[in-house]
Amino acid sequence: MTISSRCLAGFFLSLASAVAGAHHSFAVHYDGERIVSVSGVVEEFRFRNPHGMIRLTGASADGVEGTWTIETNSPNILKRRGWSEDSIMPGDEVVIEGFPANGGSLAMRVYRVSFADGRELIGQQPAAGIER
Amino acid sequence: MRRPGLAALCLLAPALMPLASPAQPEDFRERWSGFWTVRFERDVSGAALLEQLPEDAVLVDDAGGGELAAGEFSGLALSESALASARNYDYSAELLPENACRAPSVAFYMQAPFPMEIYPGRDLIVFKMEYFDLYRVIFMDGRAHPADAPHSLSGHSVGRWEGETLVVDTTHIAPGTFMNNGFDHSPNLHLTERFELSDDGSILRLTQVYEDPETFAGRAARYMSWSKRPGEYVLPYDCDPNYGG
Numbered sequence: 001m002t003i004s005s006r007c008l009a010g011f012f013l014s015l016a017s018a019v020a021g022a023h024h025s026f027a028v029h030y031d032g033e034r035i036v037s038v039s040g041v042v043e044e045f046r047f048r049n050p051h052g053m054i055r056l057t058g059a060s061a062d063g064v065e066g067t068w069t070i071e072t073n074s075p076n077i078l079k080r081r082g083w084s085e086d087s088i089m090p091g092d093e094v095v096i097e098g099f100p101a102n103g104g105s106l107a108m109r110v111y112r113v114s115f116a117d118g119r120e121l122i123g124q125q126p127a128a129g130i131e132r
Numbered sequence: 133m134r135r136p137g138l139a140a141l142c143l144l145a146p147a148l149m150p151l152a153s154p155a156q157p158e159d160f161r162e163r164w165s166g167f168w169t170v171r172f173e174r175d176v177s178g179a180a181l182l183e184q185l186p187e188d189a190v191l192v193d194d195a196g197g198g199e200l201a202a203g204e205f206s207g208l209a210l211s212e213s214a215l216a217s218a219r220n221y222d223y224s225a226e227l228l229p230e231n232a233c234r235a236p237s238v239a240f241y242m243q244a245p246f247p248m249e250i251y252p253g254r255d256l257i258v259f260k261m262e263y264f265d266l267y268r269v270i271f272m273d274g275r276a277h278p279a280d281a282p283h284s285l286s287g288h289s290v291g292r293w294e295g296e297t298l299v300v301d302t303t304h305i306a307p308g309t310f311m312n313n314g315f316d317h318s319p320n321l322h323l324t325e326r327f328e329l330s331d332d333g334s335i336l337r338l339t340q341v342y343e344d345p346e347t348f349a350g351r352a353a354r355y356m357s358w359s360k361r362p363g364e365y366v367l368p369y370d371c372d373p374n375y376g377g
Contacts, residue, residue: 024226025312027199048372050232055377069376076246076262076367 024050026124030099030109035126037061037097038068038108045088047075054088054110056096069107070096072123083121088113099124155293161252163333164298167365168358169247171335172196178337181328182355185339189353192311195243196356200311206352214315214347221314233371235264237285237308239317239342243356249366250336257291257298262366270300277303283319298327310347318346334360 026032040058052072059065072078088094094115098108110123157163173196176182185191192206200206202223210218225231235241246263259268270291281288287305291298302323310317321344328337335357342352 024232025199025202025223027201028223028313029227044377046375046377048375049369050371051375053376071376074246074369076369079367 029102031102032099034100035097035111036100036108037095039095042088042090042092042094044090047085049074049076066106070098070110072110081122087121157293157296163329164250164252167247167249167361168336169361170196170245171357171359173357177335178355178357181326181337181339185353186341186351189341189351191353194311195354196245200313202313205311205315208352209349211347217316218314229373232373232375235266235285237305238287238302239305239321240309241266243354247366260366262369264371265369300325317344320344320346
């Protein structure tokens with residue numbers, strides 16, 4: 001057996017690092033090395049495979065305003081973490097942290113949704129040591 | 133000439149019929165059946181299975197939801213045509229509704245981070261995959277791959293027991309992504325799998341070995357594992373191409 005590109009330890013750490021999405025490449029479309037934060041009001045929440053989708057109007061922590069398109073992991077994976085179709089409702093004021101889209105569009109993959117009442121929903125976990 | 137009696141025929145019958153699997157492990161139906169969820173192992177639990185991989189196999193490090201970046205192929209030597217296709221791959225097309233629910237072949241879906249159910253029978257073993265609501269059928273009755281079988285995402289699989297190890301040979305796999313980064317396998321991909329249970333039956337482990345001379349040199353391999361969770365079921369996937377609105 002040859003493991004030519006990475007050592008075995010790195011291989012198994014990579015297994016644990018990121019539970020990426022279903023059909024399209026997370027690694028290509030999102031920056032898995034960075035977490036950004038956006039605060040605002042939910043306009044829409046869809047909870048369908050292969051990915052859920054949140055549209056949020058607000059501003060990022062560094063002041064960029066607009067409507068963000070925020071993708072989730074597969075709803076099947078999230079249902080086992082306590083998410084449902086009613087977890088997020090239009091009009092909810094939330095803070096969403098996630099992995100920004102490569103290319104600079106107002107899009108991200110969700111890591112965590114935080115509600116004013118302290119409730120939290122966890123999406124894709126960042127790998128250890130990721131900048132937040 | 134004396135004809136054999138009914139009792140003798142009954143005794144001979146198992147030898148005259150195609151044997152489903154002459155060495156099925158004891159209690160295999162109970163031990164293998166049920167819901168299996170993907171393990172994300174920091175420390176590999178199946179080192180013994182990995183040791184059985186061919187010396188020249190290149191381990192592809194994307195199983196369990198890990199992903200290879202654009203242009204990374206885990207050290208596999210791609211053919212010129214496969215490399216050219218990968219370089220010209222249009223990632224933006226993945227996001228189009230017409231492609232959103234395009235399911236991968238068994239060359240990629242077994243390593244996805246979704247659970248599965250296994251239904252083991254004497255002549256068939258069925259895998260019900262949560263990912264894209266896919267199914268696998270493993271024929272255990274000794275048949276060969278039919279030359280005229282159609283290609284499909286799950287291909288045509290025949291299995292046999294080697295002691296406690298389930299060995300599955302799959303051909304007729306419809307072309308599809310191999311690494312989710314523009315590298316597609318050909319319709320001539322040959323997949324050999326070795327499934328093993330831990331001694332206590334709580335962990336299922338798998339190594340896959342792929343050969344596809346049209347798209348890469350030598351052999352590629354993957355390792356993955358699942359934990360048994362009694363009483364749980366896979367959920368419908370029901371892919372919606374308009375998921376993003």
